[in-house]
Amino acid sequence: MAEKNNLSYEAKDIQVLEGLEAVRRRPGMYVGGTDIRALHHLVYEVVDNSIDEALAGYCDAIEIIIHEDGSVTVTDNGRGIPVDIHPQRGISALEIVMTVLHAGGKFGDGGYKVSGGLHGVGLSAVNALSEWFEVEVKRDGNVYAQRFERGKPVTQLKVIGKAPKDETGTKQTFKFDETIFTGEDLVYRFSTLMQRFREMAFVTKGVSIYLLDEREDREMNFYFEGGITSFVRYLNRNRKTVHPVVHVEKEIDDVTVDVAFQYTDAYAESVYAFANTINTIDGGTHLTGLRSALTRTINDYANKQKLLKDVDSNFKGEDTREGLTAIVSIKHPDPQFESQTKVKLMNPEVQTITQQVVNDAFSLFLEGNPSAGKSIVEKCLTSARARQAARKARDLVIRKSALESLTLPGKLADCSERNPEKTELYIVEGDSAGGSAKQGRDRHFQAILPLRGKILNTERARLHKILSNNEVKALISALGTGIGEGFDLTGLRYGRIIIMTDADVDGAHIRTLLLTFFFRYMQTLIESGHLYIAQPPLYRVSYRKKSEYAYTEADKDAILSQLGVSDDRATISRYKGLGEMNPQQLWETTMDPAERTLLQVAIEDAAEADRTFDMLMGAAVPPRRRFIITHAQEVRNLDI
Numbered sequence: 001m002a003e004k005n006n007l008s009y010e011a012k013d014i015q016v017l018e019g020l021e022a023v024r025r026r027p028g029m030y031v032g033g034t035d036i037r038a039l040h041h042l043v044y045e046v047v048d049n050s051i052d053e054a055l056a057g058y059c060d061a062i063e064i065i066i067h068e069d070g071s072v073t074v075t076d077n078g079r080g081i082p083v084d085i086h087p088q089r090g091i092s093a094l095e096i097v098m099t100v101l102h103a104g105g106k107f108g109d110g111g112y113k114v115s116g117g118l119h120g121v122g123l124s125a126v127n128a129l130s131e132w133f134e135v136e137v138k139r140d141g142n143v144y145a146q147r148f149e150r151g152k153p154v155t156q157l158k159v160i161g162k163a164p165k166d167e168t169g170t171k172q173t174f175k176f177d178e179t180i181f182t183g184e185d186l187v188y189r190f191s192t193l194m195q196r197f198r199e200m201a202f203v204t205k206g207v208s209i210y211l212l213d214e215r216e217d218r219e220m221n222f223y224f225e226g227g228i229t230s231f232v233r234y235l236n237r238n239r240k241t242v243h244p245v246v247h248v249e250k251e252i253d254d255v256t257v258d259v260a261f262q263y264t265d266a267y268a269e270s271v272y273a274f275a276n277t278i279n280t281i282d283g284g285t286h287l288t289g290l291r292s293a294l295t296r297t298i299n300d301y302a303n304k305q306k307l308l309k310d311v312d313s314n315f316k317g318e319d320t321r322e323g324l325t326a327i328v329s330i331k332h333p334d335p336q337f338e339s340q341t342k343v344k345l346m347n348p349e350v351q352t353i354t355q356q357v358v359n360d361a362f363s364l365f366l367e368g369n370p371s372a373g374k375s376i377v378e379k380c381l382t383s384a385r386a387r388q389a390a391r392k393a394r395d396l397v398i399r400k401s402a403l404e405s406l407t408l409p410g411k412l413a414d415c416s417e418r419n420p421e422k423t424e425l426y427i428v429e430g431d432s433a434g435g436s437a438k439q440g441r442d443r444h445f446q447a448i449l450p451l452r453g454k455i456l457n458t459e460r461a462r463l464h465k466i467l468s469n470n471e472v473k474a475l476i477s478a479l480g481t482g483i484g485e486g487f488d489l490t491g492l493r494y495g496r497i498i499i500m501t502d503a504d505v506d507g508a509h510i511r512t513l514l515l516t517f518f519f520r521y522m523q524t525l526i527e528s529g530h531l532y533i534a535q536p537p538l539y540r541v542s543y544r545k546k547s548e549y550a551y552t553e554a555d556k557d558a559i560l561s562q563l564g565v566s567d568d569r570a571t572i573s574r575y576k577g578l579g580e581m582n583p584q585q586l587w588e589t590t591m592d593p594a595e596r597t598l599l600q601v602a603i604e605d606a607a608e609a610d611r612t613f614d615m616l617m618g619a620a621v622p623p624r625r626r627f628i629i630t631h632a633q634e635v636r637n638l639d640i
């Protein structure tokens, strides 16, 4: 018997090692790459497990610490990963969780009803990609610990101390493996992590999430007693609201639907959808259910109250979305996502359930709050009228841009090449920088479009107003694709659209505006990888006859030490604006394909800009100013 067990143990053991080896060979398949984004993913994966424990109702505090050496500790006060010996495998449950692929949530009888792990790659994948990983578990009055290196156990699971019997929890510390993660600039971003944890805390009511960054002594605590109602209040903090937040939470057939929404005086829609705490940026059935319920309920109400005066037909979906701030968060025992990267919920039954829950709650709310009902219908009426006006304006723009060469904007300096696979369009802020770019470029394949001033604030303005803005018109006709529903990628006149703005506060602002514009009206352009951001240098460092460009602070220090000179003996000129560089310098540093760095914009980045934009453009001025200044540097280094 012993022999048989040994044999099967060995076979399993080999399987385990092969599994972990596969993760290490192809990290991209498990965590989406080997760059900073993948690094953040490791942290999310570990925290997701603690969130699962909170969703199951056993944990109410999670603490994340980023250490100076790049290791991260995640501690929770859940039940603790089980440490008992698995009868078939002869090793501890903890070791299985840490070493067997996909062992995570499915393990044991205490398995969860709901799991947050997006890709479900589990702790074992993080373990495999970590130089070392230490787990400490408090259970049954003991403190257990085990250490792993590159996925393999290097110590036995052992008792290292005592704890009060009622004190339980899991503490995990890991350091990513530098032989696997080889991208540049592999430092955790506090703001990225913070954003994600804030969302997690909002949609996991009653859990507090504490984030400490020991590198610069920053900390943040998230606890939202009001769950997603607080989330909506937070999003609308700078907006004028039309009624109190409507909130409903209900469980039907094991699916919990949690929805909160509120209409405001804004024009854009701010709607976020979550499935098992994952921000499903591509929406899905929960979002569709919410939207159709809103439209239907408002139409029913408006008809019943005879409020639809001059609009002959019912409201369309888009009429009921203007100024809407909403969160829909569902918890499902078996969520189906469209794919690993594009996060979209697919379970069909969720649509019906969400729709039903929202219909009931919203009808009831409107019955009880006639003045709110009236304001909401008024708002929809305004946008229905605007929609009709916008269609006319849009048709005009699209027809015009079809006549391509006739309507190419005067300020566009076009290139001679016609094959869009070879061409580039630089969107440059300001006339003086535009002038340098025009002189510095390779006119064979590089076109320049200078944009004056700030293009229209796209949240505050309606589509037809945006389209009548001269800067935007110039941009649309230069691109040749049309806009919104009429967007057609085959008309695109340039293969690369490159946003080139100053490395200062205004530059960051204009970049956010442009990203938001592309995100809202030309999403396909981003999805198909055509949108880029140029990276102008921050400094020029000269000493004796040598000079070099530095793109970051760290770059500057590296160049100084390479030249073997101190700050005060070298000549360091700081570029504040593109206009400060002469055409030759601009070409060398930022436009020459052989030398430049281009950041490709991914849809997540644009979505983040869109969110930032929401924040920037909310009505109140003081917080906006502060945000722009403190975040300018981060936005500059937009991680793509």
Ligand code: 0RA
Binding pocket: 049, 050, 053, 076, 078, 079, 080, 081, 082, 107, 108, 110, 111, 170
């Ligand atoms: C499986 C079963 C049980 C707890 C856990 C996993 C668990 C995993 C993690 C990962 C991070 N923190 C965690 N906390 C708990 C329940 C075992 C029982 O019934 O006590």
